Amino acid sequence: MPDQAARPFSIRIFVPDGEPDGLRIVEKSNWTGVGVVFNRANFKHVFCRPEVDKTGVYVLVGSSDDSALPLIYVGEGDPVKDRLAQHQQKKDFWVWAVFFATKDDSLNKAHVQHLESRLYDLAKAAKQCNLDNAQTPAPPTLSEAERADVESFLLDVLSIFPLLGLGVFEQPQATQRLDVQRLHISARGVHGSGYEDARGFVIAKGSQVAKDEVPSIHQYLAVLRKDLLASGVIAAQGDSLIFAQDYVFGSPSTAAGVILGRSANGRELWKADDGRMLKQIQATNDT
Secondary structure (H helix, E strand, C coil): CCCCCCCCCCEEEECCCCCCCCCEEEEECCCCEEEEEEEHHHHHHHCCCHHHHCCEEEEEEECCCCCCCCEEEEEEECCHHHHHHHHHHHCCCEEEEEEEEECCCCCCHHHHHHHHHHHHHHHHHHCCCEECCCCCCCCCCCCHHHHHHHHHHHHHHHHHHHHHCCCCCCCCCCCCCCCCCCEEEEECCEEEEEEEECCEEEECCCCEECCCCCCCCCHHHHHHHHHHHHHCCEEEECCEEEECCCEEECCHHHHHHHHHCCCCCHHHHCECCCCCEHHHHHHHHHC
16 A cells, blocks of 8 residues: 555545435545545436536446455546446446546546556555456556656545445555554464554464354354455465465454454464453543
């Protein structure tokens, strides 16, 4: 993910139809961009919006029957209207989508091709989703100035995605922060470490993973472990399995369950060096 210092910002979400789960227009403070979020059921309403006639980049979001990870498609359109209409007819997997354009029409075809390529690469590196793209988007040739402008636009887009519940473009980076509470888990002959993060619970690179699963493992955990093995997030090291990179999970229990190969209460099993359970640390932080 591109480097960006944490900085305060405000988001304005306009709901033109009065339905919170329907069509939403997203704007960010001091930004010329605009995002349009919609469910597939709202598809006809999107075509009444002026933003759909602009040049932009979009993400389709759905799922597949054989994976616990979300399935996404990253694309671009000039305008986005034509491409979205094609996907409405030909792609069945997606249930919601978001596209980004600019209010001043400053994005051109090459700009959105760059954004498409960058988002695809980020999603592939993060390994938090499956990609429906049949081909790898090719980056266009941009001048140094144009590239800087589009990368700045990308940073704003990336800051909005998590607010929409789409965290598939973020890859955790190894942290050396002293204020991060390091936690550990030891059971079933394996040991792992991690920490809580604003995005969820991060398992640290090198954490061990149980090779076998208990018969009573939840199906979701079994499928997720399979996904992570297939993507290389979990890899073989000699006779053992380890995390080949830092990886973020939605909860400490999911993180613990993947490591142990069984359902687990992560708030009790993740412990600090002094023996305190995660739930005790969280209770202390709440007071």
